[in-house]
Amino acid sequence: MVLSPEFYQRKNAVVIARQLLGKVLVTNEDGICTAGRIVETEAYSYRERGCHAFNNRMTERNRVMFEAGGHAYVYLCYGIHSLFNVVTNSPGKGDAVLIRALEPVDGVDKMMERVGADTPKRITSGPGKLSAAMGITRKLNGAWLQGTSVWLEDEQSVGRSLIVASPRIGIDYAGEDALLPWRFTLRNNPWVSKP
DNA sequence: TAGAGGATTGAT
C-alpha cells in the first residue's frame, strides 16, 4: 500500500518523521527495484534555522520544498552526496523529512553492486550512502511519490517505545535550533547511521 | 562573477 498524499500533506513534519520509521522506501530504476525499511529520519521545518527553507527563503535549489507534500527533494551535499528528503505540509510551507538510514529489504544484490560492496552491512547507514545504494540522484528531485520511479509503502506501525528522539546531525550552524530532538531512530537497530 | 561553505563519508 503506497503512502497517500494526505499522509505527507499534514502540518507537523515532526509527527511525519516519527511515523516514517518502519515504512519502506522503494526505487525503480529501469525496471530494477530496490527497497529498504526506514530506520532513521530527521524533521525540518521552515520555522527553524536548520532548514533550507528557513524563513520561507526559496531558491532554485530548494524550490521543491515549497510544493505540495508528497514530492521528493534531492540535493547534492558537500559536492559528493545526494540526500533524499520527503516534502511535507501544504504548498508554500517548505517542510521536509530527511531519510537518514534504511534496512535493505529488496534488491539487496543490486544495492551492493551500486556501491561496490560485497556485504549489505552498513551500505545504507547514512543519508549519502542510502541514496547511492538505492540509485537516488538529483534526477529524482521533484519526483511525485505516487509515481513509478520512487515511492514509500506503508507497513505495520512501529511501537512508541522503540522510537528514540535525539538532536539532528551536522547542523551546528542552526544555533539553538540544532538542539531540537527532531532526529528519530529505531532503538538498538543495527542499520542506524553511526553517531 | 568570485569566494565561501555545506542536512557527509571514510581514511589517517
Added chain:
DNA sequence: TCAATCCTCTAC
C-alpha cells in the same frame, strides 16, 4: 582530524 568535491548562495 581532515580531505574530497562541486553546487549553491551571497556579496561585490
